[in-house]
Each structure stands twice: as C-alpha cells, then as structure tokens.
Amino acid sequence: MNKFITTIKNIFAIEDLRTRILNTLFFIAIYRLGSYVVLPGVDPSRLDNKSGGIFGILDTLLGGAFSHASIFALGIMPYISASIVLQLLTIAVPYFQKLQKEGESGRKKINQYTRLLTIPIVMAQSIGFIATINQDALVNPGMFFTVSTMVILTAGTLFCMWLGEKITDKGIGNGISMIIMIGIVSRFPGAILGEAAAKGMRGSLIFLIELAVLFFVVMGVIILTQAVRRIPVQYAKQVGGVSQINAQRQFIPLKVNAAGVMPIIFAQSLMFIPAIVASAWQQDSETATYIGQKFSDYTSWQYNLVFGILIVLFTYFYTAISVNPKQIADDLKRSGGFVPGVKPGDATSEYIDEVLTHITLPGALALALIAIFPAIALLFGVTRPFSAFYGGTSLIIMVGVVLDTMNQIESYLLMRHYDGMMKTGKLKGRTQNIALAS
Incomplete structure (x- = not known):
C-alpha cells in the first residue's frame, strides 16, 4: 500500500504528467456529459431499453449513449468503421499502399481521408439509428426531425473525434481508444450492482x-x-x-x-x-x-x-x-x-x-x-x-x-x-x- 501511495505522489509530482492526467479527466467528463444530452424532439421517458443483439453491443461500447438517444448516440463508432475501410484499401488499392509507405506525411493523408469518409458513414448510420427509435418517443416525427437529427448526430461524432485527438495531444493515452474504454467502463458499476x-x-x-x-x-x-x-x-x-x-x-x-x-x-x-x-x-x-x-x-x-x-x-x-x-x-x-x-x-x-x-x-x-x-x-x-x-x-x-x-x-x-x-x-x-x- 505504501508503494502505491508513493507512486501516486510521484505521478502528481511531475508537472507535465499531472497536467496531462487532469486534461484527460476534463475531456472525459465532457464526453460523459454529452452522452446524457438527449436529441431534440425525443421524449427520453418513452425510449425502449435496447439491451440485446447488436443494439446491446453498441450500447455497451458507447456507454449507454445509444439507448439514451443522446447527441453522442453513434459516438466514435463511424470513425472506427472508416478506419477499417481505409485499412482494407491500403491492401487492395496501390495509391493507398504508396501513402502508407510515405511515413508521417502518408499517415496524415490517410487520417484526413478517414475523417472525410466518417461523414457519409455517420450520416448513413444516423438514418438507421432514427429507424430504431420508438416512434412513440418522437414528439414531432417528420422530415425536419430526420434531417436535424442527422446533422446533430454527425456533429456529435465529429466532436467525439475532436475530443479523442485532444486527449492524444494534451492528455494521456490514445484518445479514440480512451473514449471507447470510458464508455465501456461506465457500464461496469451498474452491471456489477445489478448482478449482486x-x-x-x-x-x-x-x-x-x-x-x-x-x-x-x-x-x-x-x-x-x-x-x-x-x-x-x-x-x-x-x-x-x-x-x-x-x-x-x-x-x-x-x-x-x-x-x-x-x-x-x-x-x-x-x-x-x-x-x-x-x-x-x-x-x-x-x-x-x-x-x-x-x-x-x-x-x-x-x-x-x-x-x-x-x-x-x-x-x-x-x-x-x-x-x-x-x-x-x-x-x-x-x-x-x-x-x-x-x-x-x-x-x-x-x-x-x-x-x-x-x-x-x-x-x-x-x-x-x-x-x-x-x-x-x-x-x-x-x-x-x-x-x-x-x-x-x-x-x-x-x-x-x-x-x-x-x-x-x-x-x-x-x-x-x-x-x-x-x-x-x-x-x-x-x-x-x-x-x-x-
């Protein structure tokens, strides 16, 4: 126990490390707060509990943002999908193979393509997400709700990407992976209490x-x-x-x-x-x-x-x-x-x-x-x-x-x-x- 306390003191004695840890906690708090901000036009009390199948898996990875129909309902997952597509393209397409071999400049271009590909993916996934929402939970369903929700979900995913990059630059650990992990860990206390x-x-x-x-x-x-x-x-x-x-x-x-x-x-x-x-x-x-x-x-x-x-x-x-x-x-x-x-x-x-x-x-x-x-x-x-x-x-x-x-x-x-x-x-x-x- 003394070893653990000493290690904690040493961690916070390093100014740069202390600042990075506090920055990480701050960005994580923003992400978790956004996970509870419900989409405009949705009545949260009428939402279905999506605990099984693909919805249950997504909800676990997103820390409940999916079932809450929040502005971060799709989270960082469209970016992960875009990353997988780009990884497959680096195998099959010579242009992307060349970019991968160009070092840092090539990686920056691939990252830029990944960000751009994320936008159409998140817009397509937002249509599927709207279809999963219980129609009784919609205050005023219609074309305006669909378009505004697509825009908000796309902005939410892009904001999550920005948070992930900020955690990587100003915080500790890989930002994208950290956001996914926090969403998963946030479900653990409720799961263990429910099991008990x-x-x-x-x-x-x-x-x-x-x-x-x-x-x-x-x-x-x-x-x-x-x-x-x-x-x-x-x-x-x-x-x-x-x-x-x-x-x-x-x-x-x-x-x-x-x-x-x-x-x-x-x-x-x-x-x-x-x-x-x-x-x-x-x-x-x-x-x-x-x-x-x-x-x-x-x-x-x-x-x-x-x-x-x-x-x-x-x-x-x-x-x-x-x-x-x-x-x-x-x-x-x-x-x-x-x-x-x-x-x-x-x-x-x-x-x-x-x-x-x-x-x-x-x-x-x-x-x-x-x-x-x-x-x-x-x-x-x-x-x-x-x-x-x-x-x-x-x-x-x-x-x-x-x-x-x-x-x-x-x-x-x-x-x-x-x-x-x-x-x-x-x-x-x-x-x-x-x-x-x-």
Missing part, C-alpha cells in the same frame, strides 16, 4: 465465484495481450576508428496476438448478415426462420461455432497484413543483424513466417474463446449486462487501453528517475527491444 442484486444474499457465494472467474479471465486477456515470442538477433562486431564495438544481442518480439481486437470486430460485423438475410425470407421458408432464430441468439452453439471460426480466419488474415516477415528480414540484413543459425535474406523471412504461423494458431484460438465467453457466462446464469465484461470486444479494448496508458505513465516516471509502477520495473511485453534499425 439478482443473486441476493442466498446467491452471495455464487456471486463471489463469478467475481473470481472474472478476475482469472481478465488475467488471461492480459497474458494474451502481452505474450510475445522473442526471436534472438545477433549483430556483428563493428570497428569504428581505433575503437571496436562489441556484438550486440537483441530480440524481435513477435506478439502472439498481433491482430489485437480487429478479428472480433470483423467477425462481429459479418455475424449480423445471416439474421438480416434470413429475416427477408423467413415467412416463406422454415430453413430461413431457423437460421434467423439461431443467428439472432448469440448464446446458440451455431452462432458461436461460426463466430469462432471467423475469428480464427480473420486473425490469420490480419496478422498476415500487419506483420511482414520479408520486410523484417530485409531490415535486419541492411542493419547487419542476423538470426543465429539462419541465413540472412529469404531464409530469415521463411523462418520468421514459420514462427509467426505457429504462434498465431494458439493466439487465434484463445481470442475466439475470449470472444464467446460472454455467451458461456450467460448460459451459466450471469445477467446479460454483467456477462458482457467476461470477454469479447469490451474486455480486450479495456485491457489494451489500460496497459498502454500505464506504459505511458511508466515512461514519465522512469524518465524522471522515479521507480516504475510495478515492483519488477518496466511493464513486460510493452517495452521490448526491437531489433530493427530505423
């Missing part, structure tokens, strides 16, 4: 077991997020003038889950298609009715089987486009590094690709298990709001953002010669030596 109330005094032991399971699930996600396979790299001795630089031994850290949360996001977006298509044919076909029922229920084994397979496939796909063994091997060769026992060049590229293939399979299976764990928790009697924190997109985003934020705070402390946040020093897995020359 549902279990009551008679179910207090079961509630404690659920908390223990949640703890181990979080630890498992942290391990998956931090896990790396270190490939040793040796640098030959270099002679400079009269001095000789000894050979250096470093590592290439290949992450077990290099794809992060993207496979779950891609797979989740595809899982809505069968239910939507089946709903158009369910009146004329029993098979379509069966498919629509099973794929609308995320606790069914059919849904989770297909969901898990898609996550494994997308993990391999996203890892393949985000980690380039050929480029790593070429960078090593130019910098005079080599993997002991492996020839430089193509042999090194094949070796790295083989290692990456081997570690991606357990990472993909673990990611699939985490994704379907909320459904498993729901089947064991956990309430729907609380089960969302047992895995899936929500938990992985929370763990990733917290670890990245802690790593930034750790860097500030170590630069000012303070002890780190952990007894063992640096956060393992986040500050590995990278054996690639810039």
Whole structure:
C-alpha cells in the first residue's frame, strides 16, 4: 500500500504528467456529459431499453449513449468503421499502399481521408439509428426531425473525434481508444450492482465465484495481450576508428496476438448478415426462420461455432497484413543483424513466417474463446449486462487501453528517475527491444 501511495505522489509530482492526467479527466467528463444530452424532439421517458443483439453491443461500447438517444448516440463508432475501410484499401488499392509507405506525411493523408469518409458513414448510420427509435418517443416525427437529427448526430461524432485527438495531444493515452474504454467502463458499476442484486444474499457465494472467474479471465486477456515470442538477433562486431564495438544481442518480439481486437470486430460485423438475410425470407421458408432464430441468439452453439471460426480466419488474415516477415528480414540484413543459425535474406523471412504461423494458431484460438465467453457466462446464469465484461470486444479494448496508458505513465516516471509502477520495473511485453534499425 505504501508503494502505491508513493507512486501516486510521484505521478502528481511531475508537472507535465499531472497536467496531462487532469486534461484527460476534463475531456472525459465532457464526453460523459454529452452522452446524457438527449436529441431534440425525443421524449427520453418513452425510449425502449435496447439491451440485446447488436443494439446491446453498441450500447455497451458507447456507454449507454445509444439507448439514451443522446447527441453522442453513434459516438466514435463511424470513425472506427472508416478506419477499417481505409485499412482494407491500403491492401487492395496501390495509391493507398504508396501513402502508407510515405511515413508521417502518408499517415496524415490517410487520417484526413478517414475523417472525410466518417461523414457519409455517420450520416448513413444516423438514418438507421432514427429507424430504431420508438416512434412513440418522437414528439414531432417528420422530415425536419430526420434531417436535424442527422446533422446533430454527425456533429456529435465529429466532436467525439475532436475530443479523442485532444486527449492524444494534451492528455494521456490514445484518445479514440480512451473514449471507447470510458464508455465501456461506465457500464461496469451498474452491471456489477445489478448482478449482486439478482443473486441476493442466498446467491452471495455464487456471486463471489463469478467475481473470481472474472478476475482469472481478465488475467488471461492480459497474458494474451502481452505474450510475445522473442526471436534472438545477433549483430556483428563493428570497428569504428581505433575503437571496436562489441556484438550486440537483441530480440524481435513477435506478439502472439498481433491482430489485437480487429478479428472480433470483423467477425462481429459479418455475424449480423445471416439474421438480416434470413429475416427477408423467413415467412416463406422454415430453413430461413431457423437460421434467423439461431443467428439472432448469440448464446446458440451455431452462432458461436461460426463466430469462432471467423475469428480464427480473420486473425490469420490480419496478422498476415500487419506483420511482414520479408520486410523484417530485409531490415535486419541492411542493419547487419542476423538470426543465429539462419541465413540472412529469404531464409530469415521463411523462418520468421514459420514462427509467426505457429504462434498465431494458439493466439487465434484463445481470442475466439475470449470472444464467446460472454455467451458461456450467460448460459451459466450471469445477467446479460454483467456477462458482457467476461470477454469479447469490451474486455480486450479495456485491457489494451489500460496497459498502454500505464506504459505511458511508466515512461514519465522512469524518465524522471522515479521507480516504475510495478515492483519488477518496466511493464513486460510493452517495452521490448526491437531489433530493427530505423
């Protein structure tokens, strides 16, 4: 406890870090306040409680802004959709591939295209959102309400983007990820209180077991997020003038889950298609009715089987486009590094690709298990709001953002010669030596 208090004092003793933390809290407070500002022309007392299916997932990621029909009802999600589209374009379109290789200037152009693409996406999604609002909750439905709501929702999303950028520049952590995480975390107190109330005094032991399971699930996600396979790299001795630089031994850290949360996001977006298509044919076909029922229920084994397979496939796909063994091997060769026992060049590229293939399979299976764990928790009697924190997109985003934020705070402390946040020093897995020359 003394270590924790000392660390807090050290954090607030650094003026720059203290200012950034306060700025982050201020911007987060603005975002949470806007999440409760209801759209003009909507009666909040007549709104439906969207707690299941896609609406429940969106509402969890947006911290209740969706169900409140607030001006931030779509939040940052259209920007995330635009980012995914741009990432896919960098694979298929040569122009965007060229921009990606141009360094900082190319990234700025891609970010600008992402912002521009966000506008039509949020306008299209705002039409869908208006359709989900209970018509009884609309004070004066009509064309004016539709157009004004589209404008307000678009402005709200753009304002959330601006807040995210301000958090990145003036605060601590990645702003966009921080906004998503805050929306998720804001639901946790209500979810845990609701679970405790549902279990009551008679179910207090079961509630404690659920908390223990949640703890181990979080630890498992942290391990998956931090896990790396270190490939040793040796640098030959270099002679400079009269001095000789000894050979250096470093590592290439290949992450077990290099794809992060993207496979779950891609797979989740595809899982809505069968239910939507089946709903158009369910009146004329029993098979379509069966498919629509099973794929609308995320606790069914059919849904989770297909969901898990898609996550494994997308993990391999996203890892393949985000980690380039050929480029790593070429960078090593130019910098005079080599993997002991492996020839430089193509042999090194094949070796790295083989290692990456081997570690991606357990990472993909673990990611699939985490994704379907909320459904498993729901089947064991956990309430729907609380089960969302047992895995899936929500938990992985929370763990990733917290670890990245802690790593930034750790860097500030170590630069000012303070002890780190952990007894063992640096956060393992986040500050590995990278054996690639810039």
